[in-house]
Amino acid sequence: MTTLTDISSIKKRAILFDATRCIDCRACMVACSVENNVPNDVTRIWLAGDGVVGQYPDLDRATMPYHCMHCEKPACASACPVGAYTKRPDGPVIYDGDKCIGCRYCMNACPFDVPHFEWDRGVDEHPIIIKCDLCSNRVDSGGEPACVATCPTDALIFGDRDDLLKYAKERIGNYPDRYVHEVYGETENGGTSYLIISHVPFEQLGLPTNIGDEPVSELSEKIMEVTLPFAVGWAAVLSGVTAGVRKYHQKQAAESAEETEKEA
Amino acid sequence: MSNTLSRRDFLKIGGVTAGALALGQFVPPKVAEAARSSGTLDATNSGYIPTMCEMCVWRCGVLAKVENGRVVKLEGNPQHPHSKGKLCPRGQSGLMNTYDQDRVLSPLVRVGKRGEGKFRKVSWDEALDYVAKKMLEIKDKYGPEAMVFSSTHNLSQVQFENLLNAFGSPNYGTQRSLCFNAMIVGNLLTYGMEEPGRDYSKLKYLILTGRNLAEAISTSETGDLIKSMDRKTKIVYLDPRFTKTAAKADEWCPIRPGTDLAFHLALLNVIITEKRYNASFVSRYTVGFDQLKASVKSYTPEWAANITEIPADTIRRIAREFADAAPYALAHNGWRTSNFVNSFQTARAIAILNALVGNWGKTLVPAAGEGSSALGAPPQPPYPRISALRLDGVPWKYPLVPFKLGVFQELRNNILTEDPYKVHGWLISRQNPIQSLPDRKRTLKAFGEMDFIVVVDIFLNDTAWFADVVLPEASYLERYDPMLPVGDKAFLRQPVIEPQGEAKSALWIYKQLGERLGLGDFFQYEDEEDYIRQQLAPLGISLEEVKAQGYAPLPASEEEENPYQWNTASGKIELYSETLANSGFDACPTWQEPPYPSAEQFYLLTGKVGQHTQFATQNNVLLHKYQDEPRLWMNPKAARRLGLADNDLVKVSSEVGAIKIALQVTEAIRPDCVYMTPGFGHISKGFTIGRGVGASDSALHVTYTDPVSGSQALSQTFVTVEKA
Numbered sequence: 010m011t012t013l014t015d016i017s018s019i020k021k022r023a024i025l026f027d028a029t030r031c032i033d034c035r036a037c038m039v040a041c042s043v044e045n046n047v048p049n050d051v052t053r054i055w056l057a058g059d060g061v062v063g064q065y066p067d068l069d070r071a072t073m074p075y076h077c078m079h080c081e082k083p084a085c086a087s088a089c090p091v092g093a094y095t096k097r098p099d100g101p102v103i104y105d106g107d108k109c110i111g112c113r114y115c116m117n118a119c120p121f122d123v124p125h126f127e128w129d130r131g132v133d134e135h136p137i138i139i140k141c142d143l144c145s146n147r148v149d150s151g152g153e154p155a156c157v158a159t160c161p162t163d164a165l166i167f168g169d170r171d172d173l174l175k176y177a178k179e180r181i182g183n184y185p186d187r188y189v190h191e192v193y194g195e196t197e198n199g200g201t202s203y204l205i206i207s208h209v210p211f212e213q214l215g216l217p218t219n220i221g222d223e224p225v226s227e228l229s230e231k232i233m234e235v236t237l238p239f240a241v242g243w244a245a246v247l248s249g250v251t252a253g254v255r256k257y258h259q260k261q262a263a264e265s266a267e268e269t270e271k272e273a
Numbered sequence: 274m275s276n277t278l279s280r281r282d283f284l285k286i287g288g289v290t291a292g293a294l295a296l297g298q299f300v301p302p303k304v305a306e307a308a309r310s311s312g313t314l315d316a317t318n319s320g321y322i323p324t325m326c327e328m329c330v331w332r333c334g335v336l337a338k339v340e341n342g343r344v345v346k347l348e349g350n351p352q353h354p355h356s357k358g359k360l361c362p363r364g365q366s367g368l369m370n371t372y373d374q375d376r377v378l379s380p381l382v383r384v385g386k387r388g389e390g391k392f393r394k395v396s397w398d399e400a401l402d403y404v405a406k407k408m409l410e411i412k413d414k415y416g417p418e419a420m421v422f423s424s425t426h427n428l429s430q431v432q433f434e435n436l437l438n439a440f441g442s443p444n445y446g447t448q449r450s451l452c453f454n455a456m457i458v459g460n461l462l463t464y465g466m467e468e469p470g471r472d473y474s475k476l477k478y479l480i481l482t483g484r485n486l487a488e489a490i491s492t493s494e495t496g497d498l499i500k501s502m503d504r505k506t507k508i509v510y511l512d513p514r515f516t517k518t519a520a521k522a523d524e525w526c527p528i529r530p531g532t533d534l535a536f537h538l539a540l541l542n543v544i545i546t547e548k549r550y551n552a553s554f555v556s557r558y559t560v561g562f563d564q565l566k567a568s569v570k571s572y573t574p575e576w577a578a579n580i581t582e583i584p585a586d587t588i589r590r591i592a593r594e595f596a597d598a599a600p601y602a603l604a605h606n607g608w609r610t611s612n613f614v615n616s617f618q619t620a621r622a623i624a625i626l627n628a629l630v631g632n633w634g635k636t637l638v639p640a641a642g643e644g645s646s647a648l649g650a651p652p653q654p655p656y657p658r659i660s661a662l663r664l665d666g667v668p669w670k671y672p673l674v675p676f677k678l679g680v681f682q683e684l685r686n687n688i689l690t691e692d693p694y695k696v697h698g699w700l701i702s703r704q705n706p707i708q709s710l711p712d713r714k715r716t717l718k719a720f721g722e723m724d725f726i727v728v729v730d731i732f733l734n735d736t737a738w739f740a741d742v743v744l745p746e747a748s749y750l751e752r753y754d755p756m757l758p759v760g761d762k763a764f765l766r767q768p769v770i771e772p773q774g775e776a777k778s779a780l781w782i783y784k785q786l787g788e789r790l791g792l793g794d795f796f797q798y799e800d801e802e803d804y805i806r807q808q809l810a811p812l813g814i815s816l817e818e819v820k821a822q823g824y825a826p827l828p829a830s831e832e833e834e835n836p837y838q839w840n841t842a843s844g845k846i847e848l849y850s851e852t853l854a855n856s857g858f859d860a861c862p863t864w865q866e867p868p869y870p871s872a873e874q875f876y877l878l879t880g881k882v883g884q885h886t887q888f889a890t891q892n893n894v895l896l897h898k899y900q901d902e903p904r905l906w907m908n909p910k911a912a913r914r915l916g917l918a919d920n921d922l923v924k925v926s927s928e929v930g931a932i933k934i935a936l937q938v939t940e941a942i943r944p945d946c947v948y949m950t951p952g953f954g955h956i957s958k959g960f961t962i963g964r965g966v967g968a969s970d971s972a973l974h975v976t977y978t979d980p981v982s983g984s985q986a987l988s989q990t991f992v993t994v995e996k997a
Contacts, residue, residue: 011358030499032487032517034883035899039365042895043346049898061515065908065940066527070520159349161359161492162499187502 011157013168013176021202022100022143023170024157025177026073028207028214029187030164033072037156037165041076044144044155051127051139053077054156057215071213074156074165076141077102077123078194079202082224088118093138100170100202101143111137120198120220143202170202177206199224304771305342311821318342323350323823325757325766327749328363328370329886330426331355331491332757334823335364337750337769344368344750344769350823354493354760361490362884366895370731371748371770375892375961377733378774381743387720388739390958397775397785404742405789407725408440411698417441418661419697421684425704428754428766429779432796433702436783438656439795443663444696446681450983451709454678456610458982459620461675462850463628465840470638471603473497473506478598480509480591482533482623484607487517489881507598509591511536513878514906514948515941524591527943530876530988531613531867532581536588537604537622538862539577541569543592544629551599551631558837559628561849561861568861599630603637609881611984614977615865621850622862628846639836647827648756648763649810651797662693671983672856680983682976685710688719696722702729702779703746707736708888708952711974711985712929729782732892733959745776752778753801756808762824763812765805780804858981870945870991875911877927877990878948879970888952891963903967904937906948907994912938915994922997925949925968927990929975932968933997947994 013025038054047053057075061068083102086094093108094115104124115124115138124138144154148167152158157167166173174195181188193211194201198220205216212218308314313322321336326347334353338346347367351358360367380400385391395403411419422437423446424430437445449457457467471494479501486498499521502508510522511533519525528536544550545566555562574585574592581588595602604626610616627637665684667674674680685706688696699720710716720726720739728740737743746752751772756763772778784796798804806816812825819825841847854860870876884900885891905923917923919938924931925947934949942948953967977986 029502029521032490032495032499032521032883034362034487034490036360036362036365036883038899039362039895040360042898043365043368049894052898061939061941063940065515065910065942065944066525068515068520068525068940070515070517155346158358159360159365161361161490161496163496164499184503 011160011163011166012153013166014172016148016151016153016167019169020099021170022148023079023168023173023202023204024143024154025166025168025173025204025206027164027166027180028071028073028205028209030162031073032162032164033070034161035074036159036161037074040155040159041141044147045142047139051125053139053141059213059215062209062213069209071207071209073205073207073214073216075215077143077203078121078198079141079143080121080198080224080226081200081202082198082226084118084120084198084225085115085124087226088114090114097145101145102140103142103145104138104140106137109137118225120217120225122217170204173204177204181206196222198222199226304768307817307820308339308769311817313821314339321348322767322769323352323765323821324750324769325353325428325754325764326356326360326364326367327427327766328361328367328890329490331493332428332759332764333360333364333492334764335360335367337368339769342770344371349492352823353764356492357496359492359496361492361495362899363490363886363890363893363896364492366890366893368750369893369895370890371750371773373732373892373894375733375959376731376748376773376776377737377743377745377959378776379745380775381745383741387726387741388956390733390738392743397777400742400744401785401789404727404744405786407727407741408698408700408790411725412440415695415697416661417657418443418659418664418694420444421446421664421688421696421699422702423447423681423699423704423706424702425709427703427779428757429783431755432780432783435653435795436787436790436792439787439792440790441657441659443659443661444665444684445679446665446684446704446706447677447679448681448704448709449678450611450674450680450682450978451711451985451987452609452611454611454674454680454982454984455616455979456606456608456620457678458673458675459610459617459624460606462673462852463621463624463841463847466640468606468640470640471605472636472638473501475601476501476504476506476603476636478507478509478595478602480511480595480602480604481518481522482511482537482605482607482619483610483612483880484605485512485516485518485880487521488883489608490883507594513876513943513946514880516880517883519941526581526583526587529580529582529943530878530946531615531869532577533612534615534619534622534862535572535577535580535864536583537619537626538569538572538864539574539581539588540592540595540604540626541565541622541629541862542572543574543589544596544626545569547593547596549593549596550629554631554633555629555848558633559846559848560843561847564849565625565861568859568863572864595626596630600632600635602630602632603627604632609987611979611982612986612988613867614979614984614986614989615867616984616986617979617982618859618862618865620982625848625862628848633846634836639834647811648758648808649812651804651807653797654794656795664688664693664696665983667983671978671980673852673858673981674983678983680978681706682710682985683978683983685716685719686976688722689715698725698727699723700727700729701736701740702782705734705736705888707739707956708734708969708971711971711976711987711990713969713971714930715976716971729779731776733957734888735955735957738957738959744782745774746782747772747776747778751776753780753805754778755780756805756825758827761827761829763808763827764824765819767820767823853981856981868989868991873993874991875907875994876943876946876988877925877970877973877992878942878946878988879951880948882950885950885952888955891952891955891966892960894962897962897966902935903950903953904935905994906937906939906942906946908942908944908946909938909940910944911947912936915996917994917996923994924997925973925992925994927973927975927992930972932972934968936994947992
């Protein structure tokens with residue numbers, strides 16, 4: 010079972026990660042790279058956690074595939090001056106590279122340290138933020154996210170957030186010795202669509218445990234009230250630059266493609 | 274481990290995208306037309322084509338997503354029992370095996386010195402004519418036995434063996450003695466079958482002896498293991514390393530290497546002494562209980578504790594728990610079981626342990642045969658008689674090793690000793706003996722003895738690098754292979770795109786070569802599709818239907834097979850083996866003291882990681898992206914003693930070689946062991962991504978052969994470590 014809810018009837022898309030089932034094989038990461046055509050020097054899912062913990066021979070392992078938490082109230086969206094982030098009502102937080110101006114406010118705002126900025130890329134090489142979009146295209150056409158679909162041990166399960174929360178709590182109830190008695194993401198930062206249950210304390214998986222239940226976005230909105238006029242002004246300038254540079258590069262790319270064809 | 278996957282790892286191969294590499298393969302008419310007519314591709318050449326994975330030997334079912342004529346994604350086929358809709362990271366990365374920038378896409382003939390890597394591109398006709406001419410020269414001058422043939426587990430192997438047998442050479446090298454000879458021969462001499470099946474559905478208790486299912490992934494079985502945790506199956510795991518499987522186990526026993534046999538002998542001792550065996554099962558279905566009882570009498574848990582370094586109480590408790598859980602208990606026979614020269618007796622002890630408590634028919638079941646007779650085959654004339662001795666010592670030196678398994682490392686040794694004769698040529702197909710055989714230096718020397726080496730592969734791997742001729746094979750997404758029966762279906766591997774460049778299927782290459790060798794009668798198929806049609810003929814299903822659904826249903830066997838009959842000499846499960854006794858070996862499992870390292874030495878352990886298969890996948894850009902840097906594991910206690918720190922470059926030396934590698938100081942290993950992931954340290958400059966990463970374990974491994982099963986003892990090499 011990898012999808013708890015009939016996909017067409019999901020109200021709020023979410024993923025439940027069960028660290029006790031994960032074997033750290035990284036099939037999810039490879040599948041994500043292929044599905045989303047992610048360049049080889051970056052990743053949308055990375056490995057987090059302390060790895061081997063304890064002292065020989067009393068050992069345990071703590072790792073998780075870490076990616077966007079898809080917050081109910083995403084701080085990235087509140088912090089973004091140009092609306093490059095959208096929270097879809099059905100769950101995913103979507104990043105639009107065409108709107109992004111590379112200001113990196115989202116990186117500072119995200120309490121989970123998710124948006125990764127591509128320092129090696131110029132602002133014209135969009136997208137410059139690499140982030141999970143919950144495989145929205147796949148799911149919109151009736152499939153499961155690529156990571157969930159391939160997970161050989163069903164450590165990743167897809168479904169409606171409410172159903173997954175209920176299921177996660179049932180599992181904790183059925184196996185009280187196996188799990189920490191809490192679902193990470195139920196309330197953190199106002200709730201997330203990536204939910205986690207675990208055999209080790211969540212901080213060992215690399216998850217921040219010092220963030221409250223109140224979404225950071227409310228805080229960032231307050232800041233934005235002060236900085237917004239400035240930011241929007243800057244944004245206009247940067248967008249202009251971006252568009253210009255991008256056009257130039259598109260032209261160059263077209264020319265070099267022609268040359269390649271001629272050579273061939 | 275760092276908090277995130279190392280960014281340096283990503284930057285090494287900077288900028289190249291999977292998409293960019295995957296671009297540009299439009300399906301030419303033949304594959305596309307067939308896929309459109311079977312309904313798997315639409316008018317734009319997009320859709321899903323069912324086929325089979327070849328990133329390891331588990332062979333999961335795959336649905337290849339094709340868009341505008343190129344493979345863009347692979348999904349697990351829910352209808353295949355080995356994948357059940359899932360793929361491991363290697364399976365997911367498979368399209369970059371096909372679109373690898375380093376593929377060999379035309380036949381090559383060497384022009385420089387061997388190992389210089391200078392080749393010229395030639396036509397198939399020129400290459401095949403040349404190979405046939407050289408092979409016939411050798412045959413005429415020295416006899417067919419002067420050609421060695423070798424190949425590793427693959428679906429076209431049946432036609433490779435056909436070529437070997439038709440040519441008339443007795444010299445055949447496979448990976449088997451480097452992997453599972455101990456387990457197979459152990460099972461054959463106990464149950465009369467190579468490997469019984471395993472049923473996890475009601476399993477309550479599992480003992481895994483180094484079977485690292487979380488990293489040596491067999492997709493469906495790995496899934497079964499994790500699912501069994503929900504039923505609260507108790508998992509006991511024996512391994513000197515804290516692997517990812519150890520992390521899932523209820524109990525990890527960091528056993529001393531080479532002593533698994535002592536542990537299992539003590540389990541047998543407790544179960545027999547405390548009368549916890551299934552007496553009615555034992556008396557009805559086994560032979561030799563009294564001899565076994567006498568044989569294990571002195572192997573108490575206290576005796577084993579000294580040897581294994583597992584406390585006696587723990588061993589006794591595990592024996593009792595195991596017997597209590599029976600018949601829903603299972604002692605897993607492991608897979609790569611060739612660890613020490615006593616591994617054969619370990620395999621026997623494990624097989625016997627299951628029989629003793631009556632697990633048969635519950636968790637251990639008759640194997641679903643891969644060799645179903647329901648499929649047809651091309652007509653086959655009789656093979657020529659072979660009179661020459663086998664170079665690998667079977668059976669004249671290794672009387673109990675089945676012909677099919679062989680003793681590859683002995684074959685290599687005897688190439689050098691020329692005992693009992695000298696060989697002159699070597700045909701290697703889809704195999705990498707430079708990296709797989711122990712003692713790489715010696716293998717390179719054996720290559721040097723050859724007048725002629727020809728390699729069939731999709732890459733210039735380390736072996737192809739030293740070849741005189743390289744014949745480019747089509748990748749598994751570009752070709753047909755003979756069908757594979759699994760359970761009640763026979764599955765098809767079919768091309769989902771046309772072969773790139775000049776690459777051709779093994780079925781085509783072997784037939785072409787066979788015809789040029791004057792052996793055309795042995796290859797009675799027109800082409801790959803004709804071969805599959807002949808396989809399907811008795812089933813009354815068309816190739817087109819099979820192409821559309823990916824499999825052909827097999828008829829149920831007419832005879833009801835009796836699961837309580839075994840193909841052994843006695844017809845029963847043999848706790849005591851007359852066959853072993855007659856060959857002068859211990860007929861019941863008996864303790865054999867393994868060698869131990871000196872105080873300055875470490876056991877050199879090797880094992881699998883989830884991201885790679887043997888030596889074949891290190892150049893895959895997607896697996897490279899998500900692999901851990903291959904370093905030498907060492908316990909901090911040992912590192913302190915040697916004054917070594919994490920990431921230090923160290924020199925590792927055995928009696929046959931030395932390597933340099935970065936050190937990984939980790940609690941996850943016994944202080945008397947070091948570990949390295951095999952398959953790295955490639956020599957070939959034909960690998961852009963995999964070259965220069967990690968070091969080769971084959972450069973260190975010493976050749977030790979178990980006289981019963983012919984297994985290479987892969988963990989019996991001891992090394993010293995110092996700062997480089």
